[in-house]
Amino acid sequence: MSKDTDPAAVRPGEPGVKEVSVARHPRSYRGSTYVYAVLSRRARGISIGINLNPDKVCNFDCIYCQVDRTTEPRMRRVDEARLREELLTLLREARGGGLFQRPEFQSVPEPLRVLRDITFAGDGEPPSYANFKGVVEDVLAIKKAAGFADLKVILLTNATLIDRPKVKEAMRLMDRDHGEFWLKLDAGTEEYYRLVDRTTIPFAKVLANILDAARERPVVLQSLFVRVRGAGPPPEEISAYCDRVAGITSGGGRVSLIQVYTLARPPAESFVAPLSDGEIDRIAGEVRRRLPGVPVETFYCGAPA
């Protein structure tokens, strides 16, 4: 589940140093393989990412995916000992105040130089990792040991695998640690879901999994809308999307927030483009009108209406 990836920028004169910005999310920090730091629009600060899918395999093939699958993965397996070490090193650097002195963070505006969360994101679907629960346990223990007991842990997921018993157990561990779940919902109809997320997994399964998870704790819906071959999502699709969310809330699911957003980095397909700020506002306005009890936040690509 990509929280966003981009070609890394290397600063002239500083070989190997990759600046972080909303427009650039290098999946590596100082040679790391599984743990990295990004400037996240949606977190409004620095997010530590954990990549459990270095093989870049995902059960979706979203047309807007920002994982670069044109290049071979650097690594295919997860070395959990190394992952633990990388996380501890990064957290210690943050604790000691040295993190934001690094050249990678020099262009990050001062108010955003805040460590906001640890997020399971990476180059695929985190719950697909066989020992996802074990890694969640490790991450919760490491952040506590590093002096970040209150730091939030977030799971970004397309919700297709969260019905697995072991994944549910992992999510309950995160619940007990004020964790958050950001579940992808990009469509209101099966047809549009298949157009955008390109998967054989039935839309009904995604909706059922979201409802099930939302009945157990409040969830965040992350809904990314784009222009596909020049056309944004039609009004009927947004209406159907609102119907699906209404179905979740009327079914006993709690939705703490809907994130309506668009691309900030180059997508997988050249026929995909971000929506303008005005288009995002119009979709968010309709969602607010139809779902008055659900908070909606918008995140833009920066293009005018």
Ligand code: SF4
């Ligand atoms: S769920 Fe979609 S956006 Fe996320 S990694 Fe898979 S293909 Fe990319």
